[in-house]
Each structure stands twice: as structure tokens, then as C-alpha cells.
Amino acid sequence: MKSQCSITFLSKIPNTAYIITWYHLSKGFLHESLDYFCPCFMNVSVHCCDWYFGLSRVSQAQQWFLGVLAITVVLILVYSSRYGGTHRREPKPPPINPDPDPRKKVTVTFWGRNGNHMFEYSTLIGAAKRNNMTPILVESTTIWNMFKLPIQKGTVENLETFRRYKEQLPSGWCNMTEDLDTSQGAYLMGYLQSWRYFENVRLELRKKHFVFHDHLKKSAMDYINNVRKEHKKQDAVLVAVHVRRGDFVRQKRKGYTVAPIPYFYRAMNYYRKKYKNVLFILCSNDVIWSMDNLDDSPDVHYSHNTDGYLDFAIMASCDHMIMSAGSYSWWAGYLTGGDVIYYHGYPQPNTVMGNNTIRKDYYPPWWIPL
Numbered sequence: 001m002k003s004q005c006s007i008t009f010l011s012k013i014p015n016t017a018y019i020i021t022w023y024h025l026s027k028g029f030l031h032e033s034l035d036y037f038c039p040c041f042m043n044v045s046v047h048c049c050d051w052y053f054g055l056s057r058v059s060q061a062q063q064w065f066l067g068v069l070a071i072t073v074v075l076i077l078v079y080s081s082r083y084g085g086t087h088r089r090e091p092k093p094p095p096i097n098p099d100p101d102p103r104k105k106v107t108v109t110f111w112g113r114n115g116n117h118m119f120e121y122s123t124l125i126g127a128a129k130r131n132n133m134t135p136i137l138v139e140s141t142t143i144w145n146m147f148k149l150p151i152q153k154g155t156v157e158n159l160e161t162f163r164r165y166k167e168q169l170p171s172g173w174c175n176m177t178e179d180l181d182t183s184q185g186a187y188l189m190g191y192l193q194s195w196r197y198f199e200n201v202r203l204e205l206r207k208k209h210f211v212f213h214d215h216l217k218k219s220a221m222d223y224i225n226n227v228r229k230e231h232k233k234q235d236a237v238l239v240a241v242h243v244r245r246g247d248f249v250r251q252k253r254k255g256y257t258v259a260p261i262p263y264f265y266r267a268m269n270y271y272r273k274k275y276k277n278v279l280f281i282l283c284s285n286d287v288i289w290s291m292d293n294l295d296d297s298p299d300v301h302y303s304h305n306t307d308g309y310l311d312f313a314i315m316a317s318c319d320h321m322i323m324s325a326g327s328y329s330w331w332a333g334y335l336t337g338g339d340v341i342y343y344h345g346y347p348q349p350n351t352v353m354g355n356n357t358i359r360k361d362y363y364p365p366w367w368i369p370l
Contacts, residue, residue, distance in 0.1 A: 105159050106133040106186040110141045114312075115327025117141045119193045121149070122205055126198030127177035127188060146309050148211045159185030167192055171347075172358035193327065194361040195334075210335060212313050220313035227281060227301045236279035236299075239271050240315035242332060243284035243294070244324040255353025259324045259343035264294050267322040267341045267370055272299075281318060283311040333367070344369035 108124040110117050121143060128135035136154040143149065156162075163181055167190025168174045177197055180186045198205060212220070228234050241264065248256040271278050283303045284290045291302055305311050312332055315321065321333035325346035333340035342363055347353035363369070 101134050103132060103134045104182050104185050105136050105154065106180065106188065107136050107138045107159065108188040109190065110139045111191055114142055115331050116191055117143045118331045119191060119327060123177065123192040123197035124188060125205065125209060126201045127180060129201050130177065131180040131182055133180065133182060133186065146212060146216060146312065147209065148213060149209060159187065161185060162187050164189055166190060169358060170356045171362045173197060173361040195364045196361055206335060206337060216309060216313050219310055220317050223314055224317060228279065231279055231298065231301060233277065233279045236277045237275040238318040239278055239280050239320045239322060240318035240332060240336065241280050241282040241322040242315060242324050242329040243282060243286065243290045244326050244329055245284065245286040245289060248325060255347040255351030257325060257346045257348045261293055263343050263370055264322065268295055270341060271320060281314060283315055340367040341370050342367055
């Protein structure tokens with residue numbers, strides 16, 4: 001009766017055939033196993049197996065041993081039936097589809113910081129569009145933290161065979177991206193700080209590529225709306241003012257220069273004369289110096305944010321821009337899409353920075369020097 005119940009129970013478990021086979025063979029198997037490993041049980045091994053299948057009785061210790069062994073075998077078979085094991089064939093992997101875009105790939109290096117990366121990324125997009133190639137990123141960049149970049153990531157292997165193209169000057173234009181060899185991949189190298197590299201995609205960069213993440217855009221607009229309410233200027237024209245100091249003050253020998261105080265007063269008065277209702281939002285990496293030395297009129301608001309990404313989003317969301325110096329300030333002005341006033345004394349002539357900068361390539365001709 002016990003034996004019949006055991007078979008009925010086992011028949012309900014997956015891989016029944018294996019379990020029933022084990023049931024019929026286990027007597028002989030257990031006899032041999034116990035006789036080989038445990039000679040001391042030689043005289044009782046047959047009785048142990050007979051009891052397990054309802055044929056005889058043995059001591060409690062032997063019952064425990066055989067019970068554990070039976071449960072172990074059943075669990076192994078159940079596991080193998082559920083998770084594949086050696087009794088189930090692994091499915092074949094799906095075939096590797098060919099690249100749907102047959103065009104050759106082009107990528108770029110990322111040197112420097114956020115502003116530098118934006119120049120390099122923009123040059124990549126301009127070169128890809130000009131040469132009918134597919135842009136990909138194979139190096140990491142911090143501008144992912146700000147923007148929803150609509151570009152695919154990859155590796156150098158995606159370029160297959162490729163040619164490297166190196167800039168001539170960090171802040172000057174050369175024609176290396178005008179006619180890339182489209183029979184192979186391309187790797188653009190340099191700071192590539194010239195508006196001329198990406199003039200062909202100017203609107204595309206602002207509308208499609210440099211789109212702020214939702215949380216950053218919302219924070220910037222909330223900040224601007226609160227500033228408007230605080231100054232009671234709901235309909236005012238917004239002008240961002242960037243005051244770059246810090247490292248630019250300490251590295252004058254290299255050619256980094258900070259805009260002097262009169263420059264900011266002149267630039268702000270330019271907008272006051274042009275617009276009847278204007279509101280300035282001033283951002284700086286030295287806001288204490290700015291408040292001590294610059295305009296404190298009712299139409300000026302000083303940002304005390306310590307988040308550089310947020311300050312950048314605030315400035316880029318304004319209508320117009322007053323730059324100081326550096327690529328961070330340059331790009332905030334570029335993204336406003338309005339009038340941009342820049343300090344003509346940056347970088348300082350006859351220095352490392354000055355000798356590596358061609359002004360007509362660095363500053364767009366529609367911007368206003370002061």
C-alpha cells in the first residue's frame with residue numbers, strides 16, 4: 001500500500017518518468033552504495049531499502065538516512081524540470097541584426113569641462129550632418145547631466161576602421177570637418193571652440209540636442225517666476241549676466257582675464273536703453289564680490305545658487321545675455337538665442353590663450369563686443 005501511494009505521489013511531479021525509474025532502481029542502487037561506503041551496514045542494507053518502500057522495518061537512523069536521500073533526489077529532478085538543467089535544450093540566441101544605419105560613424109573626444117564638451121559635441125553634430133555620417137559617443141561626458149542628448153552611445157569598435165582628425169588651434173576654425181573621408185569612420189580630436197564648426201546645425205542644437213532635463217528646466221522656470229514676482233516685473237525682458245571670477249583671477253599669465261567693473265555697467269545700460277522694462281538676473285562663482293562691486297538697482301537680482309547646472313539653465317532661459325569670459329558663459333549666451341554682449345578683452349593678447357584664439361572664429365559676428 002505504501003509503495004503504491006509513493007508511485008501515485010511521484011506521478012504528479014514533473015519528469016515523472018525519471019522519478020519512477022529511480023523508484024525501481026533505487027533498491028539495488030542503495031544496497032550497493034551502503035555496502036560500498038558503509039561495510040558496517042552490510043548485513044542490514046537490504047532491510048533498509050525494503051523498509052523504505054514499505055517491505056520491512058529498520059532502525060530510526062537508517063530511516064532518516066534513506067528519507068533524506070529520497071528527498072534530495074526528488075528535489076534535484078524537480079529543479080531540473082523547472083529550470084532547464086541537463087534535460088532541456090537551451091533556446092538558440094536571436095540572430096544578430098545588421099546595423100540599420102549603413103552610414104559610417106563619426107565621434108569626438110571630450111576634453112575640458114562642461115562648456116568645452118558642448119563645443120566638442122556641437123562640432124560632432126555639425127560634421128555628421130555635413131558629411132552624411134552617423135554621430136555616436138564613445139567617450140563619457142558630463143553634459144548628460146544637463147541635457148536629453150538624442151544620440152547613441154557606442155565603442156571605438158563601432159567605427160570599424162577610422163581616421164583621426166586633429167584641430168590646429170583650440171579656439172580657431174580649420175576646414176578638417178568640411179570633407180571627411182566617408183569610406184571609413186572618423187574620430188575628431190580637440191577643443192574645437194569655434195561657432196563655424198556647427199553653424200549648419202545652429203537651430204537644431206538649440207531645439208533638439210541641448211534640451212534640459214525636465215527637473216532642471218522646471219527648477220529654472222520656477223526660480224525665474226519667483227524672481228519676477230519678487231521684483232514685480234512679470235512682463236520684463238530677462239537679461240542674464242554672468243560674472244566669472246575664481247580661477248580666471250588666479251591664471252592671468254595664461255591669458256585668462258576677468259571683465260572689469262565698468263564693462264558690466266555699460267552692458268546693462270545698453271539693455272536699459274533698448275527696453276523700457278528689463279530685469280537682470282546675475283549669476284557668478286563669486287556672488288559676494290559681485291554684490292559689493294556691481295549694480296544694486298531694483299531691476300537687478302543676484303542668484304545665490306550653488307548648483308552650476310541650475311545657474312546655467314536659468315541664464316540659458318533668459319531672453320538676452322551679458323557674458324564675462326569662458327566657455328560656460330559663451331554657451332549660456334548661445335542658448336538664449338537673443339542679443340549677446342561679450343567682453344572684447346578676453347583672452348588677453350600675446351599669451352598662451354591669446355595666441356591660440358582667433359577671435360572671428362571664436363565669437364559669432366552677430367554678437368556685440370564691449
